[in-house]
Amino acid sequence: MLDVTKLSAAYGQVTAIRDIDLAISEGGILAIIGANGAGKSTLLKTIAGQLPTKSGSIVFDGDDVSGLPAYERARRGIIMVPEGRRLFASLTVHENLQTALSAKRKGAWTLDAVYDLFPLVAERKDRRAGNLSGGEQQATAIARALVANPRLLLLDEVSLGLAPSIIGELYASLPIILEQGTAILLVEQDVSRALNVSDEVHCLLQGATSLAGKNIALSEISAAYFGTERDS
Amino acid sequence: MNLLDPLIQGILLGGLYALFAAGLSLMFGVMRIVNLAYGDFAVLAAYGTLIVVNAALISPLAALLIVAPAMAVLGYILQRTILQRTLGLSPLPSLLVTFGLSIIIQNLLLMFGSADQKRLSLGGVDTASITLPFDIRVGVFPLFIFLLAIVILSILSWVTAKTQYGRLVRAVSDDPATVDLQGVNPKQIYALATAIAFGLVAIAGLAAGVQTSFNPTSGSMLLIFAFEAVIIGGLGSLWGTLGGAMILGVAQTVGAAFAPAQQILAGHLVFLLFLAFLPNGLTRRKVRA
Numbered sequence: 167m168l169d170v171t172k173l174s175a176a177y178g179q180v181t182a183i184r185d186i187d188l189a190i191s192e193g194g195i196l197a198i199i200g201a202n203g204a205g206k207s208t209l210l211k212t213i214a215g216q217l218p219t220k221s222g223s224i225v226f227d228g229d230d231v232s233g234l235p236a237y238e239r240a241r242r243g244i245i246m247v248p249e250g251r252r253l254f255a256s257l258t259v260h261e262n263l264q265t266a267l268s269a270k271r272k273g274a275w276t277l278d279a280v281y282d283l284f285p286l287v288a289e290r291k292d293r294r295a296g297n298l299s300g301g302e303q304q305a306t307a308i309a310r311a312l313v314a315n316p317r318l319l320l321l322d323e324v325s326l327g328l329a330p331s332i333i334g335e336l337y338a339s340l341p342i343i344l345e346q347g348t349a350i351l352l353v354e355q356d357v358s359r360a361l362n363v364s365d366e367v368h369c370l371l372q373g374a375t376s377l378a379g380k381n382i383a384l385s386e387i388s389a390a391y392f393g394t395e396r397d398s
Numbered sequence: 399m400n401l402l403d404p405l406i407q408g409i410l411l412g413g414l415y416a417l418f419a420a421g422l423s424l425m426f427g428v429m430r431i432v433n434l435a436y437g438d439f440a441v442l443a444a445y446g447t448l449i450v451v452n453a454a455l456i457s458p459l460a461a462l463l464i465v466a467p468a469m470a471v472l473g474y475i476l477q478r479t480i481l482q483r484t485l486g487l488s489p490l491p492s493l494l495v496t497f498g499l500s501i502i503i504q505n506l507l508l509m510f511g512s513a514d515q516k517r518l519s520l521g522g523v524d525t526a527s528i529t530l531p532f533d534i535r536v537g538v539f540p541l542f543i544f545l546l547a548i549v550i551l552s553i554l555s556w557v558t559a560k561t562q563y564g565r566l567v568r569a570v571s572d573d574p575a576t577v578d579l580q581g582v583n584p585k586q587i588y589a590l591a592t593a594i595a596f597g598l599v600a601i602a603g604l605a606a607g608v609q610t611s612f613n614p615t616s617g618s619m620l621l622i623f624a625f626e627a628v629i630i631g632g633l634g635s636l637w638g639t640l641g642g643a644m645i646l647g648v649a650q651t652v653g654a655a656f657a658p659a660q661q662i663l664a665g666h667l668v669f670l671l672f673l674a675f676l677p678n679g680l681t682r683r684k685v686r687a
């Protein structure tokens with residue numbers, strides 16, 4: 167469903183990711199791991215269209231979408247939960263979810279279905295998004311993305327700064343989302359948590375792939391994560 | 399001295415100013431653009447109405463059915479082509495560009511029109527008045543404009559509060575980049591908001607053209623009144639804007655009751671008082687940076 171080939175992107179003159187190759191199929195999940203500043207968010211932003219592609223291609227459902235604006239990619243089903251949640255602070259939780267209806271995508275995730283999945287969000291429906299706790303905000307951000315009925319869901323560090331109980335709750339929703347055929351690209355700094363939900367990892371180091379594959383030993387991953395030498 | 403009469407006239411005048419201020423406030427609220435050419439677009443619309451009236455021999459109100467949509471289309475195109483490029487962190491580019499537009503419009507009107515005062519006429523309605531209790535006479539047209547202002551502001555606030563477009567307008571003024579991620583082109587939201595503002599400016603231009611008179615440079619004064627109404631009312635609040643417009647109108651008419659030549663000065667003074675003691679305006683809403 168998604169085929170990223172030799173993808174590079176830059177902030178002005180500074181290249182932030184280089185020659186990234188990755189693929190993900192319908193209902194699949196891939197975890198992107200790496201240290202601070204490795205380029206994880208940059209990779210997601212480039213796939214979502216918030217950052218222009220410098221070179222390489224992003225093929226989604228057979229079309230190269232790398233030249234399309236972000237809103238057009240969203241309408242095709244590439245939906246991102248951005249780093250830092252980015253809720254519309256002056257809108258209520260319910261209104262935040264309604265904005266995603268503008269992607270005009272039909273599917274299993276109606277407003278009601280999303281509220282069923284996240285009772286926490288349903289309880290806060292009429293609260294202004296600016297007045298939510300971090301966990302409530304993150305759940306609302308994921309709920310908003312689901313309302314757009316994503317084919318590919320890009321999740322950027324959903325666990326950042328949250329209590330373990332709420333992280334558990336959020337991660338428990340992932341298998342249910344995958345069941346609908348949605349693919350998930352998950353950015354996570356905590357390697358063991360990433361391995362819990364995904365067999366396959368893609369490790370970035372200073373903007374380039376340092377390791378990618380399935381069922382890799384934790385020692386090998388940590389070497390790739392920190393960029394330390396490993397004996398192969 | 400009877401102050402009730404100027405008070406009522408001032409409130410009605412506030413309706414006219416509110417019509418002006420609503421569009422200005424909309425553009426500022428959505429795009430953070432201060433459109434310095436706003437008054438000139440109102441005058442442009444008034445001239446446009448005059449041309450249609452003379453060419454088609456119809457009433458200005460009927461002409462408005464052509465001019466208001468035409469202005470809305472102009473606003474849409476202007477936003478997509480020129481104003482969109484001025485958006486950014488600094489307000490300076492949009493100030494410079496709209497200031498330039500203001501000069502261009504004034505000079506085009508001077509070139510193709512003439513410098514003398516023009517007026518739009520609705521026939522007998524211009525001077526018709528009705529008598530309210532306490533022997534207060536109010537003009538039918540100012541009363542109509544006041545009611546129209548209330549209706550239009552009600553529609554605008556309903557659209558902002560309840561419709562998907564209104565939600566997106568509020569979302570885009572919170573965070574345009576994230577609106578993009580919801581499958582919406584922020585530029586489209588901006589252009590539609592500008593189209594609405596320009597449709598409003600056409601209505602306001604017609605109202606001003608009937609109620610007072612206009613010449614190629616009278617846009618600057620209209621802009622100042624709209625500005626003052628928005629600031630007195632508090633940025634970003636439609637009903638605050640109506641309140642601000644009424645305060646400005648009352649200040650002018652009551653001022654004129656004391657010193658007939660100093661009507662406009664009285665309005666400015668009240669505005670300055672607000673700026674000094676209530677800089678956030680009536681509604682006291684904090685402006686986001």
Ligand SMILES: Nc1ncnc2c1ncn2[C@@H]1O[C@H](COP(=O)(O)OP(=O)(O)OP(=O)(O)O)[C@@H](O)[C@H]1O
Nearest residue numbers: 177182200201202203204205206207208209249355
């Ligand atoms: N808006 C920006 N402008 C310029 N450089 C940026 C910008 N955002 C990120 N960078 C740089 O690009 C590189 C990759 O950043 P990115 O945010 O993708 O890292 P990350 O892996 O998501 O890190 P974190 O775990 O801290 O979120 C970093 O060197 C960062 O300094």
Ligand SMILES: [Mg+2]
Nearest residue numbers: 206207208249
């Ligand atoms: Mg990041």
